[in-house]
Amino acid sequence: MASEYVYFFSKENTDGKKELKNILGGKGANLAEMSSLGLPIPPGFTITTEVCDIFYKNNKSYPDNIKKEVLENLEKLEKLMGKKLGDDKDPLLVSVRSGAAVSMPGMMDTVLNLGLNDKSVEGLAQLSDSRRFAFDSYRRFIQMFGNVVIGIDHGKFEMILDKEKESKGISSDLDLKTEDLKQIVIKYKELVRKETGQDFPQDPIEQLWGSINAVFGSWHNPRANKYRELNDIVGLIGTAVNIQSMVFGNLGETSGTGVAFSRNPSNGENEYYGEYLMNAQGEDVVAGIRTPFPVSELEKDNPGIYKQLIDFKDILEDHYKDMQDMEFTIQNGELYLLQTRNGKRTGLAAIKIAVDMVEEGHLTKKEAIMRVSPNQLDQLLHPSIDPAENYTSIAKGLPASPGAAIGKIVFTAAKAEEMSKKGEKVILVRKETSPEDIGGMDAAEGILTSTGGMTSHAAVVARGMGKCCVAGCGELVIKGDNTCEISGKSFSEFDMITLNGTTGEVIEGELKLTTQEISGDFEKFMEWVDEERPINVRTNADTPKDSEIAIKFGAEGIGLTRTEHMFFEGDRINSVREMILADDKAGRVKALKKLLPMQMEDFTGIFKVMNGFPVTIRLLDPPLHEFLPQSDKDLKELAEIIKVDFKKLKEKTESLHEFNPMLGHRGCRLAITYPEIAEMQAEAIIRSALNVKKDGIKVLPEIMIPLTGTEKEFVFLKEVILKKSEEIFAETGESIEFKIGTMIEIPRACLVADKIAEQADFFSFGTNDLTQMAFGYSRDDAGVFLPEYVEAGILPKDPFQVLDQEGVGQLMKIGIDKGRSVKPELKIGICGEHGGEPSSVEFCFNAGMNYVSCSPFRVPIARLALAQAKIRKDRS
């Protein structure tokens, strides 16, 4: 007969089950579930989360019926255990723990050893045959209760403890004798009296209610509120309270405690894996004062217990159908399980476990797909810091591109290339990178910048290269003299540092890195993923090399080729500059002629790799001044190369300067002012497509116009492209089908998407720019306030990392709806950085897009995220 608000659990009699997580909390539901399975759980009961809600609504008190239910369940527990709470002779001791439906580790309060008082401590001493243990337990209880329930500063108890140790000349708590602990208990009680004017409560029932109040009260402590805000935990009505009989692993050599995983969390091997310590409490294992033993030792030392553990983990894994992370305690030779939960694991392990569990018949393929987090795949694809390394970072920036890298500091791209040629590993350290630095970025192991956010040039390019990058590291100050300061410490050129691009950490010196092998399991898993995946995944790639990598990772075409990235390679930049600096159209056309064969070479290479897949090529996007050198020295060099007067060159360069280049003369605006650029690019695309077609390659070019804000911009350039293509078809007598579409990255484009859709063959959402403009944030400057915004909870996430569905997403939906309202079959994709971020990818699928496109190394992440999104949608 279950109560309404209190759920009992024991081997014999359990009211709850795991499906009741909402009202029992995660911990309470799991305790109930394990009890029902007949596992040895110290019995107890759970007060539901509804009571937490009632507690707050009822002026922090309880209606009589609830009080009655709690006491009835306590009686039931006492009866089952054959003990009485706080009894003088044979005391029942309990723990009082919080436990909400969503795990909030360390956020709320816990009281252990409840039931001890001046008398029952003697009973415990008798029973346990250890006075030291009993008084140490009492001491801990008073400290915990005094702090958590009464609200006395924790430091005041610590001070008493420290003084006692000092007076005895000892440094470890473990060296305290029984008499010392007794003294401490006395002083603790004095402290309580002094602070509250009342004695420490001796009545166990009073202790119990005080602790329950404290746990419910901690639901709304500032720390817990903040945690929920930061982690977007909403819709919970409160925490449950778990009251459970205590077991002790520190009662002697036949007692002990340990943690174990049902499979190896590092590599996923199906082997029992964990550590234990005899005569110890949980915190001893964690604190590292004594070195725990691998659980395999237990097989020799205590085969009976070991066999039990193996049986239990099989039961639990079979039941939860996932790898389990378990805590256990052995009390006087008897095994108890205290907790089980799905175990954390590396990406490698996640894949292996998922695949194995399908093959073992534990999971369906769909279930297995849901068991691997898309972000875990990152670990598989990049080198990472060896888990055995124990390090402290000296600064933290944004985790701009995952993986790890070690190398010598260099401050210029040229130096990076020079050193790399000598076989040296280098880290390129810059305020921010620019397209001119591409060569140096490619040569470097990793990139560290002091400004710029998750979609800064450094971040975007590094991700495209699959190269580690820490961006916007505010603690980095670059000095002019080949030195820099990181968090106040000076570093010179060639000093060694390590970057962790997955966390954003910067570490002094050299750490060991590991690279994980991509196993056959990965391929099998991704095959299953692709069976569920509902829409295409393309890649953002600018070179045949990147395209090849992406194909290996499963890309089904290119969603974005940034033609301007090709403009920096080798001598091309000089032709580009000649074009920019030309006085008139004739001069530009002359320079563009030189670029034409180079662009054709690029496109030809990409088309060959992408045989049979669509290739979306974006026309020139960045403002022209990005291609010009900035310093007088470089300008003088350029003046000589292209034979232009330096002063004139400088004037021209200055005239191209923009106050807000992100909102300036770029994208289609450039091509409208200088249609000859679009003509050259269209010509390069069409001609190289015709060439590879002759070789039997299936080529599907999609020409993409950037930064469209009005229908007429699109029409203007569409006509330029069509005219050029017709000329070429007429000249060659050959033809090829191609599409002309547009980026949707200007807020206004979303609002007039119906008009643009009448003209365009496809849309591709450029969510980097769309985020910049919808928020009014410059991706290069927002680093100053965005981290603070996220920390203060003003924004849930950096919107350049995770798509802002509320605002930017609303604009996208307007764009999609309007576009499809005039052209129901309009092909729509995304090629912003969000195209490789799992929650954003899910949004894109649900919004009705036809594909997502992301950097090559994120392709597997997007594939998995899409499969999961589909499965979630089908289930809902």
Place this chain on the structure above:
Amino acid sequence: MASEYVYFFSKENTDGKKELKNILGGKGANLAEMSSLGLPIPPGFTITTEVCDIFYKNNKSYPDNIKKEVLENLEKLEKLMGKKLGDDKDPLLVSVRSGAAVSMPGMMDTVLNLGLNDKSVEGLAQLSDSRRFAFDSYRRFIQMFGNVVIGIDHGKFEMILDKEKESKGISSDLDLKTEDLKQIVIKYKELVRKETGQDFPQDPIEQLWGSINAVFGSWHNPRANKYRELNDIVGLIGTAVNIQSMVFGNLGETSGTGVAFSRNPSNGENEYYGEYLMNAQGEDVVAGIRTPFPVSELEKDNPGIYKQLIDFKDILEDHYKDMQDMEFTIQNGELYLLQTRNGKRTGLAAIKIAVDMVEEGHLTKKEAIMRVSPNQLDQLLHPSIDPAENYTSIAKGLPASPGAAIGKIVFTAAKAEEMSKKGEKVILVRKETSPEDIGGMDAAEGILTSTGGMTSHAAVVARGMGKCCVAGCGELVIKGDNTCEISGKSFSEFDMITLNGTTGEVIEGELKLTTQEISGDFEKFMEWVDEERPINVRTNADTPKDSEIAIKFGAEGIGLTRTEHMFFEGDRINSVREMILADDKAGRVKALKKLLPMQMEDFTGIFKVMNGFPVTIRLLDPPLHEFLPQSDKDLKELAEIIKVDFKKLKEKTESLHEFNPMLGHRGCRLAITYPEIAEMQAEAIIRSALNVKKDGIKVLPEIMIPLTGTEKEFVFLKEVILKKSEEIFAETGESIEFKIGTMIEIPRACLVADKIAEQADFFSFGTNDLTQMAFGYSRDDAGVFLPEYVEAGILPKDPFQVLDQEGVGQLMKIGIDKGRSVKPELKIGICGEHGGEPSSVEFCFNAGMNYVSCSPFRVPIARLALAQAKIRKDRS
């Protein structure tokens, strides 16, 4: 019995009327109307605009019924005139003219003297008693027909004419003798035969159809298409064709021609006003070869004709209820009217005529209000170039702030202030201005910049000051050495120039300026305007002085006070800089304490002027680096003043540099990072409000948070402000009501306006930033491509001048709808530059706003635009 597609007009028999403008075109409708009034109009007929549509749909030909109608009407005309088209003895001659429902001056084709051929020219010679006249008319007809109908290049005819003059040693057409003209006719006909292989058509009916075809055909000539695109003329089906019997003013001393206005178009006085020439054609009056006489002379020379003219203008004015601009011809002593239309007039005249016509009983007040264009008011409020001045501009920029100014060129704000103190008038010439230049801008007569658009700093500040500004003048290049080039010509410091801010023209040297007196008529007119005006007009003002001007112009409160503009005055800037450069909060708070009394002084002054009106004060908006000096020299000076190490100061300044300041750390983002700034500003507002309240002033402060993009930003700062105000209320024991609202200027804010509205007391649309971000245009950089966009018809208008209702307006509607969905009474206004632009203001009213706010000098414009919007809405 009217035809279906052809409308006859004559004194006796007229089918059309002015209400049929859509099918008769403006000219045709007016000819019909004047004919019905019994005025002496040369009779004729109009082929409707529907025929133009049919012509294009029918493969450029006509169904038989239409052909028949045209010929029937021609017969009717011949019968009425007693002449036959192209008759040998007594030829009827006609003009063939286009005329659409909307006037498109000079865009389409015209043929005069139709009906002449080798025989009828002799008849005309007999009739007119002038062979020279007859052959000159024939020569002109062949030339016009040859060009317009046959398509022979105009220059080929001119070449023949020039050769003939050359061979006779004469330079003016007037000196050509009859025999010369006969020779020319022969050569013209030879040219036609050579070009077409056919003789010049002698058949008058063939001439007629050819001309009608040509006029309809010119509807879609590129020039006309472009004109309609540029002027947003849509929805017309075509042009009408007017065929009218010719009258000649050059038949001798009893013939003549003239133009006249029914009232003085310069000052509006009710006096007949115009010019005439005897023995002349219309083009002789225009060409300026002979000097015409004032029409008053005609009273002496030909009192009969003069009396007729006075009678006719009274009839027309009475009929059209507006001042008329009329063309007349006297043929052999008989008066004909050829055209009447509403006359163009100055702003001064527009007001006087509107007021007079109400008092004369011609117009209702509402009608009078519709007769004055809001932009005409600008002329009344600013000095302008004397209409008598005949000048050529050397360059053209954007008409950034209306009015005219003369002065000596200076290149720095400091020099402007220095010269101004000496009593010199100067023009400040800069690449672009920054807030540091405010003093110099105030001292200068006008401002000229080479970059920056209609909402650049220079433009916004100049409009606020009511000072002439030409911005974004691409032909201006500023050299480093106190010189500049304008359109390639070099100018030195202190060279004199004149600016026309109303047109954007830059003129070398000094022109005469005039300032018009604001008369009692203006006040009376604006009273009527206010009777109709549906919503409030506030002003954007940063100083008590500006506020006073605005009140005089009828402002009903302040919609935007930019607190940062106060930061530059006098010594304040050093305290501001100290605050920015402080290492920590304590340092900032110290510097802010110095600013507090200064800000209080500003607010106190404004509150006093605005007694009883709401005052919206925006918290600090621009990025902090805008307040710091840029050059090393200035930085060194500052280092000494605020006693900070120069190197450190330079480092700090550099660390504040932003790539895209418009999208950077500004607006509420600043106040969230440094809440102490918002606290100081809130304190200054609240304390000065409490102070003036004690003096019996009614003070209604509205604190406005800039650049809100998320609800939480708003809540964060609202709490800061409320906490500060409660502290002050508690401290002083006094309190005051105030509102806290927000700018809506970030696209995302429109999309989440429902959430923001739950928290905010009011919205004010900042359409400058909203336009920047919705389009992705930097107002400081878009000058490079925006003029080209407008010229190419990609955008109908510069969206920084005229609100883009299609895109930006859509965002605003989303914002208004969402905001009012949770708070139906939410107060909503606009404080962007569009708040003073007539079509934008009309949009704001129709979108449901409660007020518009604009710079003081635009307040009357907004008032009139609103009254007109209301009247239009009521009528529709």
